Amino acid sequence: MSQSSLNILYEDPSLIVCAKPHGIATQSRNIGARDMESMLKTYIYQHCSPKNKNYSQTREPYLAVIHRLDQPVSGILVFSKTPQSARALNLQLQKKQFRKYYRALTDGIPAKNQGVLEDYLVKDGRTNTSRICSPDSPGAKYARLEYYTVAVGASPIPGDNSGHSVKEECFFKNPSSDQAELEIHLDTGRHHQIRVQLASMGCPVAGDTKYHSLSSKAAPPSRETGAILQLCAFHLEFFHPLSGAPMSFHLTEDVGARQI
DSSP: OOGGGOEEEEEOSSEEEEEEOTTOBSSOOSTTOOBHHHHHHHHHHHHOOTTOTTOOTTSOOOOEEOSOOOTTOEEEEEEESSHHHHHHHHHHHHTTOOEEEEEEEEESOOSSSEEEEEEEEEEETTTTEEEEEOTTSTTOEEEEEEEEEEEETTEEOSSOOSSSSOOOOOSSOSOOTTEEEEEEEESSOOTTHHHHHHHHTTOOBTTOTTTGGGOSSSOSOOTTTTTOOOEEEEEEEEEOTTTOOEEEEEEOTTSOEEEO
16 A cells, blocks of 8 residues: 555545555554554655645654554544644543444344443453453453444345434445344444454454454354455544534445545
């Protein structure tokens, strides 16, 4: 992925909204590694305007990571281009004013078309995994998400009960008969939360070789998806850090995007 192929959905002097593809880190400590932060800094440097006081050709451009997506996960990310907007956006995150929606293709079909999953998770830093644990386990953190079944196999579920105004066709194409497409709203943002909770429900995310073994119901990871994790942060809502105007972005299945 080169700077020329960056999928930038929106940009102004305060922020950049972009679509991260599968396999690219949001931010990396490894020198020379490809990640969205470094590629966007290069993009800003190459396209900066001498008239814009926020940019300088003589020093590294300012860019703040507002929130992250795991490397295997694709979806919408927001970066701040000024300290002022970074403070405002981080305050929105603390107040839970960012509304994040995901789409997942699962191997296995939920018993109920919609539901709430509540668990306690603990992270194992040695293996970079998380697991469900008891509330009194050391390091346990509460995790909650809501899910809605969008389609079973190739058949959409009638109606729209997803809780927001976006009405779209299925995000994933050509699913098998034993797969489901779910829309997910995170109330908490724990490490690998969606992957762990769906796998424990018996519906692991297709292509997720790390957590597929948690499910005793689902078949092995889908061969058609290979190693690509079928999970995308496809819809994001927040407020502009300066004007306060509502902002809403939405991805389509082909990683294209449009502002709503």
